[in-house]
Amino acid sequence: MSTAGTVAAGTVRLSLRRQRIDVAGYIFSAILLLSLLFSLALLAVLVVDQLARGVPVFAERGTSVLTSPLSSSPARAGVIQGLIGSALLALIVALTAFPIGILTAVYIEEYAPAGRLTRFIDINIRNLAGVPSVVYGLLGLAVFVALLSNVGEANGANVITGGLTLAVLILPLVIITSAEAIRAVPSTLREAGYGIGASRWQVVRKLVLPSATPGILTGTVLALSRALGETAPLILVGAVLGSFSAGRSLADLFTGPYSALPVIVYDWARKPQEEFRALTSAAIIVLLAVTVIANGFAILLRNRYDRRW
């Protein structure tokens, strides 16, 4: 009561004084705008700072930064092994986390009976999404690396165990975003399907999933981009810090030692030599290009297909 009274009184006083400009309101909205601009400015500073350090490296060495292998000499080191590693990790994540995640989302949204088990699965998934990524690294170390410890020369510290660890890490994210996309499909569509005699799976496959595809795609691409930027779990499951010589055969690619773009960034960022500072920024530019393109693609996709039912 008293709140409403003072508000009205204040406004009346304002208009009696013919002071229509609401000073406090303007200051408040300026503060709000400034804090939003603060984030945008930080993003700009970060990008410009990395470009200022990294672009000279590209100017000097051209694409050899991209095509050279890791090396302890900053003049010769490049990120090709990280590019290959990240690509393979992304492939493994896409092949495992995407199908399992989407199937789980379908179960939760379309099949699961409302009950204790369903609620437990639901809460469990949301908590998994909040587990720090470094803990997933420990899981990968204790399970995947231990299981594959006799495979290859890297004793289980290979892209397969790294990729499976990242897949487990983003699985909750894939499930949550896919479930949201499926939930947004109106039930009238399903009812129409059942009305013409379709079975539950037919309704899901022919009606629900195609309608939810843009949303699911957005979520999975965002999750993939998150996986591409993860460093901590890969360090724990044995991605190589420092240089290594890549094997020749295709099998070595999957079972030999590996690195990834963010792991290279971490390794180089720790080096004391000043030359590695610039090289780190060059690697960051490559990493940002990969993740920002993936992110931007997902956001574009969502804005384009954002459909109100």
Next chain:
Amino acid sequence: MTAATPTIRRLQGAPRRRRNEALVQAVLLGASALSVVISAGIVLSLIFEAISFVASIQLPQLLADGWFPRRGMFSLPTVIAGTLIVTLIAMAVAAPVGLASAVFLSEYASPRVRKTVKPVLEILAGIPSVVLGFFALTWISPHVVQAIFADAKGFSLLAAGLGVGILTIPLVASISEDAMRAVPQALREASYGLGARRITTSLRVVVPAAISGIVAALILAVSRAIGETMVVAVAAGASGGSLFTLNPVGPGQTLTGAMASLATGSDNVTGNSSAFLSLYFLGFLLFLMTLGLNLIGDIFVRRTRQRY
């Protein structure tokens, strides 16, 4: 004429179709069960090694003068103090900036502004944490921390905390904006109808109505800040270990930073020594802390959803 009398069997459909449906349902349930298996895997893989760590050391080692795992000094107060300092600094950045951004996006911004600004925040959220760690070390540390505090070191908890804070701004902004947007328009209209200004409506009507979601955003941000690893590993220094310190402008060790340096570099340890096992012990502590915070945050999130 086979008159289609609707018997129960007929309505149930062909046996083959029913078999297929049952199969599909089994596959889907199996996929969902996997997430429960993963949770169990996390808990089991952590708990046994954590217990064998505690069994392998003397308890006073947990209260040593510092965190030097290779020398058998596993000071918990050191890493927990470091984690708390980083988290506090991060929240001092992320809470005001994130909440103000959320109020602006939800109450002040036109739909067009929102549509252009939100993707930028999402890109900020998508920046890999190791990149922010490098930024904290090479830009925030010299241009902010050392510019303000003359005695600050190149590696510092403050620089790491600021980096973690930047990383959590988008999280705070997006969850609390969702909460504010979920406040029914009728409440705002009632407030305007009483003659309230926009600032009054925002602060006295929308924010109190969305308080559960805002609290949830802050709790989840704390949990994220505690678990953030790479920013601390790059920018906080002390990879070889650290004495107990409360000095934010010097290097220090956190739970996650200690884990990263145990897995790499100077603390690199293999085999079954207690230094290696301490990795699991720290992971278990981290898991328990974030799990607790996430469960509490989840309760608050659900409370907002129920009310409207």
